[in-house]
Amino acid sequence: MKIGIVGIGLIGASLGWDLRQLGHEVIGVSRQQATCETAERDGICDRASCDLASLQATEIVFICTPIAAIVPTIERLIPHLHSDTILTDAGSVKGAIVDRATALWSNFVGGHPMAGNSESGIAAFEKGLFVDRPFVLTPTALTVPSALNTVDELVRSLGAIVYHTTPERHDLAVAWISHLPVMVSASAISACLNEPDPLILDLAKKFASTGFRDTSRVGAGNPEMGQMMAEYNRDALLRSLYRYRDRLDGIIDAIESKQWSEIKEILATNQAARHEFLDPDAHD
Amino acid sequence: MKIGIVGIGLIGASLGWDLRQLGHEVIGVSRQQATCETAERDGICDRASCDLASLQATEIVFICTPIAAIVPTIERLIPHLHSDTILTDAGSVKGAIVDRATALWSNFVGGHPMAGNSESGIAAFEKGLFVDRPFVLTPTALTVPSALNTVDELVRSLGAIVYHTTPERHDLAVAWISHLPVMVSASAISACLNEPDPLILDLAKKFASTGFRDTSRVGAGNPEMGQMMAEYNRDALLRSLYRYRDRLDGIIDAIESKQWSEIKEILATNQAARHEFLDPDAHD
Numbered sequence: 291m292k293i294g295i296v297g298i299g300l301i302g303a304s305l306g307w308d309l310r311q312l313g314h315e316v317i318g319v320s321r322q323q324a325t326c327e328t329a330e331r332d333g334i335c336d337r338a339s340c341d342l343a344s345l346q347a348t349e350i351v352f353i354c355t356p357i358a359a360i361v362p363t364i365e366r367l368i369p370h371l372h373s374d375t376i377l378t379d380a381g382s383v384k385g386a387i388v389d390r391a392t393a394l395w396s397n398f399v400g401g402h403p404m405a406g407n408s409e410s411g412i413a414a415f416e417k418g419l420f421v422d423r424p425f426v427l428t429p430t431a432l433t434v435p436s437a438l439n440t441v442d443e444l445v446r447s448l449g450a451i452v453y454h455t456t457p458e459r460h461d462l463a464v465a466w467i468s469h470l471p472v473m474v475s476a477s478a479i480s481a482c483l484n485e486p487d488p489l490i491l492d493l494a495k496k497f498a499s500t501g502f503r504d505t506s507r508v509g510a511g512n513p514e515m516g517q518m519m520a521e522y523n524r525d526a527l528l529r530s531l532y533r534y535r536d537r538l539d540g541i542i543d544a545i546e547s548k549q550w551s552e553i554k555e556i557l558a559t560n561q562a563a564r565h566e567f568l569d570p571d572a573h574d
Numbered sequence: 575m576k577i578g579i580v581g582i583g584l585i586g587a588s589l590g591w592d593l594r595q596l597g598h599e600v601i602g603v604s605r606q607q608a609t610c611e612t613a614e615r616d617g618i619c620d621r622a623s624c625d626l627a628s629l630q631a632t633e634i635v636f637i638c639t640p641i642a643a644i645v646p647t648i649e650r651l652i653p654h655l656h657s658d659t660i661l662t663d664a665g666s667v668k669g670a671i672v673d674r675a676t677a678l679w680s681n682f683v684g685g686h687p688m689a690g691n692s693e694s695g696i697a698a699f700e701k702g703l704f705v706d707r708p709f710v711l712t713p714t715a716l717t718v719p720s721a722l723n724t725v726d727e728l729v730r731s732l733g734a735i736v737y738h739t740t741p742e743r744h745d746l747a748v749a750w751i752s753h754l755p756v757m758v759s760a761s762a763i764s765a766c767l768n769e770p771d772p773l774i775l776d777l778a779k780k781f782a783s784t785g786f787r788d789t790s791r792v793g794a795g796n797p798e799m800g801q802m803m804a805e806y807n808r809d810a811l812l813r814s815l816y817r818y819r820d821r822l823d824g825i826i827d828a829i830e831s832k833q834w835s836e837i838k839e840i841l842a843t844n845q846a847a848r849h850e851f852l853d854p855d856a857h858d
Contacts, residue, residue, distance in 0.1 A: 404781055424781050455777060463777035466766045471789035472841075473825050478758050479844040480825075481818040482750045493739060493747035497688055497708050498851035504788040505755035510848035513841035520829050520837050530765065531826050537765040538822070541757050542815050545804050553804050557756075557797035560763040564794035567782035 291444070294319065294351035296363055298329050298338065301380045301403060302354030303415035306334040308448050311417075317344055325412050334415060346370045350440060352401075353379040357518045361390050368395060376437045382464065383522040384428045384457035392432050399441045400428035400457055402464075403450065410512065418449065425450035428457040465526035467567070469519040470534060473527070475509025476516070575728070578603065578635035580647055582613050582622065585664045585687060586638030587699035590618040592732050595701075601628055609696050618699060630654045634724060636685075637663040641802045645674050652679060660721045666748065667806040668712045668741035676716050683725045684712035684741055686748075687734065694796065705733035712741040742810075749810035751851070753803040754818060757811070759793025760800070 291314050295302045298320045306316045310333065318329045318338035326338035337344070345351055345367065353360050353367075360379050367377075378401045381387050388400040405423040407414060425445045429438050438454075446452050455463075485491040520527055544552040575598050579586045582604045590600045594617065602613045602622035610622035621628070629635055629651065637644050637651075644663050651661075662683045665671050672684040689707040691698060709729045713722050722738075730736050739747075769775040804811055828836040 404783055423783075426781070453777070453780065455773075459774055459777055462771070462774045463781050466769065466774070466778040467782040467786040470766075471762060471785045473822070473829075474758055474762050475789050476841055476844055477818055477822040477825055478755060479848060480840050481814070481821040482754075483843065483847055484817065484821065485750065487746070489739075490743055490746045490750070493737070493743055494750040495851045496737065497710070497747050498751040499688055499707075501755045501792045502751040503852055504791045505759055506844075506848055506851065507788045508785045509841070510844040511841070513838045513845060516841040517834050517838040521832075521834050524829060524832070528826070528829055531822075531829070533768065534761055534765040535819075535822065535826070537768065538757070538761040538815075538819060541761055541764075542812070542819070545757075545808060545812055545815070548805075548808070550801050550805050554797045554801040556764050557760055557793070557795070557800040559767065560760055560790075560794040561797060563767055564763060564790055567779050567790065568787055 291315070291349045292317070292347060293444075294345035294348035295335065296320075296342070296345070296351060296353050296367065297355035297359070297380075298325050298334065298412050299354060300406060300410050300412075300414040300416075301419075302352065303329065303334045303412045304405070304417070304419035305352055305354065305380075305403075305448075307415060307417055308420065309444075310334070310336065312447055317348060319345060320412075328412050332412075332415075334412070342367050343370045346372070348375055350376040350378065350444065353377065353381075356514070357381045357383060357387070357522050360387050361394070364391055364394050364398075371395075373397075376440055378441050381522075382468065382519065384426075384460045385526075386522040388428055388430060388457040392430065396432070397434055397437045399433060399437050400430075400460075401441060401445070402426040402428070402460065403445075405450075408511075420445070421449035423450055424453055426453045426455060426460055428455060428460050430457065461523050461526040462529070465523055465530040469523055469527045470530040472508045472511065472516050472519060473531060474534065475506055477509070479506045479509050575599070575633045576601070576631060577728075578629035578632035579619065580604075580626070580629070580635060580637050580651065581639035581643070581664075582609050582618065582696050583638060584690060584694050584696075584698040584700075585703075586636065587613065587618045587696045588689075588701070588703035589636055589638065589664075589687075589732075591699060591701055592704065593728075594618070594620065596731055601632060603629060604696075612696050616696075616699075618696070626651050627654045629659075630656070632659055634660040634662065634728065637661065637665075640798070641665045641667060641671070641806050644671050645678070648675055648678050648682070655679075657681075660724055662725050665806075666752065666803065668710075668744045669810075670806040672712055672714060672741040676714065680716070681718055681721045683717060683721050684714075684744075685725060685729070686710040686712070686744065687729075689734075692795075702733065704729070707734055708737055709734035710737045710739060710744055712739060712744050714741065745807050745810040746813070749807055749814040753807055753811045754814040756792045756795065756800050756803060757815060758818065759790055761793070763790045763793050
């Protein structure tokens with residue numbers, strides 16, 4: 291197939307590489323000329339330029355820009371496309387994207403590759419990034435079945451584990467496992483940094499170990515990305531945050547009233563259940 | 575020196591091995607005969623038994639039992655000791671231990687080796703576990719200076735980075751970096767498990783990735799250990815939890831009122847500051 295990629299960052303570049311390995315022709319578009327040159331030189335795209343018009347003969351285009359740019363990119367891209375071109379995206383929220391994108395382009399299929407690493411940008415691209423990782427597609431009643439099938443088959447050929455769900459369920463689920471952890475973790479670092487006694491803060495910094503490191507990691511990640519999550523998945527994130535605050539209050543109550551067995555019970559339940567979130571077999 | 579170790583778990587066994595390598599004679603005491611046999615067989619102790627009386631000729635004894643057993647162990651050990659024997663412990667809270675232990679035995683020095691791995695028990699022991707890790711000593715006005723010096727030198731010889739602070743400051747600092755993360759993380763898993771829609775919970779389990787994995791790790795650890803932290807460091811933990819809840823409320827308010835720049839600012843501050851907690855140079 292002749293495939294377009296707009297936004298040649300970590301996701302776009304990793305898609306480009308893998309799709310070319312599968313024999314597809316990949317045309318990239320980036321706002322940065324230097325990125326286009328890197329993409330061509332490193333075999334990520336057959337051709338890359340800053341010009342959306344270069345995508346006019348493509349059969350499918352992956353929009354891999356930051357969330358805020360997805361719909362505006364589609365608006366600017368549409369004048370250049372044949373009406374049977376399929377559009378899909380890689381945004382980590384779907385409710386805010388899918389309805390608007392489908393209204394603009396009926397051959398749109400919402401997508402979310404749940405793969406990545408701690409880096410961003412074209413330099414962070416990884417071969418086989420999507421292998422054995424969830425790749426979520428979010429059809430609605432308006433999604434064209436043949437477009438969904440095409441995206442499904444293409445994504446499956448990357449080795450991804452494909453899930454179909456609604457944009458709403460996708461957003462509620464990622465609020466739990468991706469966006470809530472950012473806010474929970476951010477609050478922990480932020481609270482500690484506000485420790486009023488400089489001697490205590492200094493000791494905390496010196497004593498910090500793996501427990502603090504792991505719990506604080508996602509709360510100190512890319513600030514723009516964190517803001518986007520909050521902004522574009524606001525309702526689902528607030529729903530998780532309210533439920534989270536209830537559980538936190540429950541734990542605080544238990545400690546205040548010295549209900550030690552309740553603390554132990556909560557931890558034991560967590561210990562028994564956590565593997566369900568992380569067992570690779572759970573992805574089958 | 576002739577050194578006793580009571581409680582031959584991860585910490586006690588790792589101490590025993592390293593101290594023997596340094597040429598000391600190590601006498602171990604465990605409640606379990608099988609543990610004693612393993613300790614002798616694997617070169618962790620010169621001799622090990624279930625009998626506290628075996629420690630009567632030791633110059634220093636490390637109490638490496640769970641927190642709840644430290645003071646009771648000292649009470650049972652005292653009748654067997656020469657008055658110049660030094661006692662020290664490895665408990666992860668100090669306020670609840672040091673005053674009571676010092677009242678029982680004036681040659682007591684509170685200690686907390688901040689080393690470990692995800693396992694527990696003698697089978698988890700590691701050679702060189704304390705190298706380049708913080709080892710906190712918590713003298714008070716009543717601590718005998720020569721006893722403190724002896725423990726300090728011995729611990730330093732293990733390659734540990736030794737800090738001296740008060741039991742109170744120790745407990746406030748570890749509440750931030752060790753005990754708060756457990757409760758924050760536990761609340762996140764627990765809230766997610768209480769998701770009322772089974773379809774959302776199922777997707778959350780399938781989509782969970784590194785962000786959820788890291789943030790949920792310490793909240794699904796050993797339940798007894800988590801309970802002990804809460805029970806024995808209750809006041810400092812509540813202090814951190816209240817401050818944490820304030821920051822969480824601030825983040826929820828910002829999301830409710832769509833103050834996106836505030837979210838970004840908090841995350842940017844965290845991103846800039848987090849390395850101070852994790853840079854190995856910060857331990858010098």
